[in-house]
Amino acid sequence: MSEVNRQWILKDRPTDLVGPEHFEWKEGEVPEPGDGEVLIRTLYFSFDPTQRGWLHTEASYVPPVQIGEPMRAGAIGQVVKSKNPEFSEGDYIQGTLSWQDYVVTDGSGPFPLQKLSTDYPLTYNMSVFGLTSLTAYFGLLEVGEMKEGDVVLISGAAGATGSAAGQIAKNKGAKQIVGIAGGAEKCKWLVEEGGFDAAIDYKSDDIAAKIAELCPEGVDVYFDNVGGPSLDAALLNLAMGARVVVCGGISSGYSGWAVPEGPKNYMQLILKAAKMEGFLVLNYMDKLPQAIADLGAWHQAGTFKVPEHLVEGLEHAPETLQGLFTGKNIGKAILKVTDSNV
Numbered sequence: 001m002s003e004v005n006r007q008w009i010l011k012d013r014p015t016d017l018v019g020p021e022h023f024e025w026k027e028g029e030v031p032e033p034g035d036g037e038v039l040i041r042t043l044y045f046s047f048d049p050t051q052r053g054w055l056h057t058e059a060s061y062v063p064p065v066q067i068g069e070p071m072r073a074g075a076i077g078q079v080v081k082s083k084n085p086e087f088s089e090g091d092y093i094q095g096t097l098s099w100q101d102y103v104v105t106d107g108s109g110p111f112p113l114q115k116l117s118t119d120y121p122l123t124y125n126m127s128v129f130g131l132t133s134l135t136a137y138f139g140l141l142e143v144g145e146m147k148e149g150d151v152v153l154i155s156g157a158a159g160a161t162g163s164a165a166g167q168i169a170k171n172k173g174a175k176q177i178v179g180i181a182g183g184a185e186k187c188k189w190l191v192e193e194g195g196f197d198a199a200i201d202y203k204s205d206d207i208a209a210k211i212a213e214l215c216p217e218g219v220d221v222y223f224d225n226v227g228g229p230s231l232d233a234a235l236l237n238l239a240m241g242a243r244v245v246v247c248g249g250i251s252s253g254y255s256g257w258a259v260p261e262g263p264k265n266y267m268q269l270i271l272k273a274a275k276m277e278g279f280l281v282l283n284y285m286d287k288l289p290q291a292i293a294d295l296g297a298w299h300q301a302g303t304f305k306v307p308e309h310l311v312e313g314l315e316h317a318p319e320t321l322q323g324l325f326t327g328k329n330i331g332k333a334i335l336k337v338t339d340s341n342v
């Protein structure tokens with residue numbers, strides 16, 4: 001066990017792009033668990049755009065991270081000391097912890113600690129079976145009501161949620177799956193490895209013209225991770241009865257709640273008798289067993305893979321978070337805390 005507890009503390013609230021300048025590196029003593037608590041050694045951190053929202057002063061679905069606190073993050077870890085009867089030393093767990101080597105918690109809160117199976121690699125709990133795969137699953141199938149033969153368009157397509165959504169669409173028999181992503185390298189990846197039929201580079205293509213060219217009969221389901229110009233372009237190309245799934249709006253940078261102006265082309269929803277609906281993945285947890293069964297079966301069959309964008313070393317946490325907003329990742333962004341074997 002490391003003798004010191006390395007931490008990234010929130011120093012300043014970002015007003016625009018989050019980066020290393022907003023955090024301070026500290027080293028301190030390893031804390032001791034009290035009655036009902038466990039001491040966890042962190043192993044992996046998940047990087048999620050929603051973390052940017054936790055840096056606002058306003059509460060969202062969770063309270064803001066306070067200045068002086070370690071940065072909150074989804075994590076996988078191992079219990080090293082337990083004074084809580086529900087957890088034993090050695091248990092692998094997943095929960096919402098913070099950017100430090102060691103965390104003391106009683107395991108409760110909005111995202112209670114969960115014990116993990118060791119039947120598959122630990123990181124699968126963030127990638128293959130992670131929240132982003134579940135978001136893609138429920139967003140596409142429950143909100144988007146995707147059915148066999150649909151034309152599916154996905155933005156943020158090379159990211160964790162988008163790449164999962166593309167493969168779920170394929171497994172469910174979509175007629176055509178088109179991805180929107182930033183840059184030639186990601187577009188090449190989408191078609192050659194991600195299972196998409198075609199790709200649109202929002203940084204260099206005329207997005208609306210390209211959707212019209214690729215999907216002449218219109219888009220049945222648009223799974224939107226980004227908002228902004230891609231959303232407007234998709235709205236111009238809907239099929240009759242289309243469903244627009246509002247999963248995220250990362251093109252806003254999530255730098256404030258007073259986010260950009262809404263879509264200009266929303267009248268298309270009337271003309272195409274379409275619907276546009278936002279959702280929170282956490283509201284679908286009653287359907288978790290079916291989702292895990294489907295994702296697991298597709299993974300076993302080799303038709304559902306989530307690439308892991310793995311960064312090594314706690315020291316790189318702030319820049320890895322920033323990388324979500326500058327497009328550094330293909331697939332799920334994960335940080336391995338130390339160079340241990342687990």
Ligand SMILES: NC(=O)c1ccc[n+]([C@@H]2O[C@H](COP(=O)([O-])OP(=O)(O)OC[C@H]3O[C@@H](n4cnc5c(N)ncnc54)[C@H](OP(=O)(O)O)[C@@H]3O)[C@@H](O)[C@H]2O)c1
Nearest residue numbers: 049135159160161181182225226248249250251280281327
């Ligand atoms: N509704 C829910 O319950 C729920 C749950 C989880 C996640 N989400 C949302 O799902 C979306 C994807 O999340 P994720 O965790 O899977 O992240 P991710 O897609 O793995 O990573 C973020 C990606 O966003 C893209 N991006 C960054 N700035 C952009 C911009 N200005 N315009 C267009 N694309 C931009 C980047 O790809 P490029 O290189 O292609 O730009 C980057 O790789 C986010 O909007 C997130 O908030 C929603």
